[in-house]
Amino acid sequence: xxxxxxxxxxxxxxxxxxxxxxxxxxxxxxxxxxxxxxxxxxxxxxxxxxxxxxxxxxxxxxxxxxxxxxxxxxxxxxxxxxxxxxxxxxxxxxxxxxxxxxxxxxxxxxxxxxxxxxxxxxxxxxxxxxxxxxxxxxxxxx
Amino acid sequence: xxxxxxxxxxxxxxxxxxxxxxxxxxxxxxxxxxxxxxxxxxxxxxxxxxxxxxxxxxxxxxxxxxxxxxxxxxxxxxxxxxxxxxxxxxxxxxxxxxxxxxxxxxxxxxxxxxxxxxxxxxxxxxxxxxxxxxxxxxxxxxxxxxxxxxxxxxxxxxxxxxxxxxxxxxxxxxxxxxxxxxxxxxx
Numbered sequence: 001x002x003x004x005x006x007x008x009x010x011x012x013x014x015x016x017x018x019x020x021x022x023x024x025x026x027x028x029x030x031x032x033x034x035x036x037x038x039x040x041x042x043x044x045x046x047x048x049x050x051x052x053x054x055x056x057x058x059x060x061x062x063x064x065x066x067x068x069x070x071x072x073x074x075x076x077x078x079x080x081x082x083x084x085x086x087x088x089x090x091x092x093x094x095x096x097x098x099x100x101x102x103x104x105x106x107x108x109x110x111x112x113x114x115x116x117x118x119x120x121x122x123x124x125x126x127x128x129x130x131x132x133x134x135x136x137x138x139x140x141x142x
Numbered sequence: 143x144x145x146x147x148x149x150x151x152x153x154x155x156x157x158x159x160x161x162x163x164x165x166x167x168x169x170x171x172x173x174x175x176x177x178x179x180x181x182x183x184x185x186x187x188x189x190x191x192x193x194x195x196x197x198x199x200x201x202x203x204x205x206x207x208x209x210x211x212x213x214x215x216x217x218x219x220x221x222x223x224x225x226x227x228x229x230x231x232x233x234x235x236x237x238x239x240x241x242x243x244x245x246x247x248x249x250x251x252x253x254x255x256x257x258x259x260x261x262x263x264x265x266x267x268x269x270x271x272x273x274x275x276x277x278x279x280x281x282x283x284x285x286x287x288x289x290x291x292x293x294x295x296x297x298x299x300x301x302x303x304x305x306x307x308x309x310x311x312x313x314x315x316x317x318x319x320x321x322x323x324x325x326x327x328x329x
Contacts, residue, residue: 058247122251124259127218127236131190132261134215138188 033082040075047071059118066111073104154325155301159264162292162302164272164323166316169307175329176270177210179303180217183266189301190216191266192256194249196274199224200237218256222249223274243278246287250294257298265300272306272319281315292322 018035025031047068054061077100084094155161167175183189195203200221204214219237222245232239238256240248257267269291275284288304295302306316308328320326 055245055247057242058245058251060247060251118251121233122238122255124218124238124256128259128261130236131216131218134213135190135262 029085030082033078033085036078037075037082040071040078044068044071044075059114059121063111063114063118066107066114070104070107070111073100073107077101077104154327158301158324160296160299160301161325162295162323163304164316164319164326165303165305165329166308166326167305167329171329172271172305172307173206176268176305177206177212179305180207180268181210181212183268183301184212184216187264187266187301189264189266190218190260190262191268191300192218192220192253192260193268193270194220194222194253195270196222196243197270200239204237218260220249220252220256243275246279246283250290253291254294254298257300263299265298267295267298267300267302269302269304272304273312276312276315285315285318288319289322 017038021034021038022031025034047064051061051064051068054064077097080097080100083089084097155163165175165179180191180193183191193203198206200219201224203219207214207217214236217236220240221237222240222243224239225241232241238252240252243249253267257265272284272288275287279287291304292302304319304323306312308316316326
């Protein structure tokens with residue numbers, strides 16, 4: 001019951017937040033930009049919480065650090081992109097967004113490589129296959 | 143010792159398909175109890191499983207098991223005692239080296255992956271041992287970890303055994319942990 005109430009309150013709060021953003025900003029572009037930033041910040045908060053709960057030196061903690069860096073650069077890119085539109089930024093400063101998005105993609109590649117390594121380190125499928133063979137052999141012998 | 147364990151098993155656990163047991167042993171019979179329990183699971187019940195060692199290196203345990211006639215091909219080892227180069231994870235044959243007993247996150251992930259990979263409905267998880275975990279982690283961390291481990295063992299539907307040395311200093315903790323487990327067996 002408590003969990004259901006929590007979900008209901010959280011849903012109402014999110015909907016109220018979205019509604020207030022729509023009412024206050026009015027402009028569709030600003031609304032989408034604000035919502036994207038809100039979700040970006042939420043993603044960063046959750047990742048930071050996860051990073052804090054995991055054991056120091058663990059593989060998953062190191063992966064969350066890469067993922068956090070990706071999120072931060074995606075958010076910076078998003079903020080800069082919106083700033084360009086809102087403040088009519090021109091010249092070389094407008095090209096900074098390309099730098100941010102490139103760094104974000106490079107970090108995504110690093111994070112993907114990290115999760116690939118985690119998969120290789122923690123994956124037991126090959127070993128499990130051997131166990132299956134041993135069990136089948138034992139079954140056949142009986 | 144083997145006979146005693148078998149009687150305990152038959153009496154208390156034979157009817158259960160899945161359970162979480164806190165097994166307390168004294169220092170002298172610790173090794174014997176470990177071997178007898180694993181032998182019972184792999185040979186008596188013929189089920190594969192995961193052996194998490196925080197006490198002795200995986201190679202030493204595998205050697206001991208082989209000498210006791212235990213088929214190590216039925217076991218996936220998770221070794222948190224052997225130091226690896228740079229404290230990084232390494233894998234060889236059927237053993238994953240975590241490199242650090244403080245790294246509870248990696249131990250948990252490794253256990254989850256190993257249990258889920260096992261190709262059998264019935265499987266076991268053997269955690270050796272709780273008192274070693276206490277040497278590297280605080281009491282509250284260990285208590286929280288065991289609570290997590292017990293609930294995970296239930297979710298995995300495995301025969302879970304958490305072994306610990308009977309120590310007066312940890313009596314309160316053992317009593318507290320007892321409530322997370324289905325049964326406490328003293329060997």
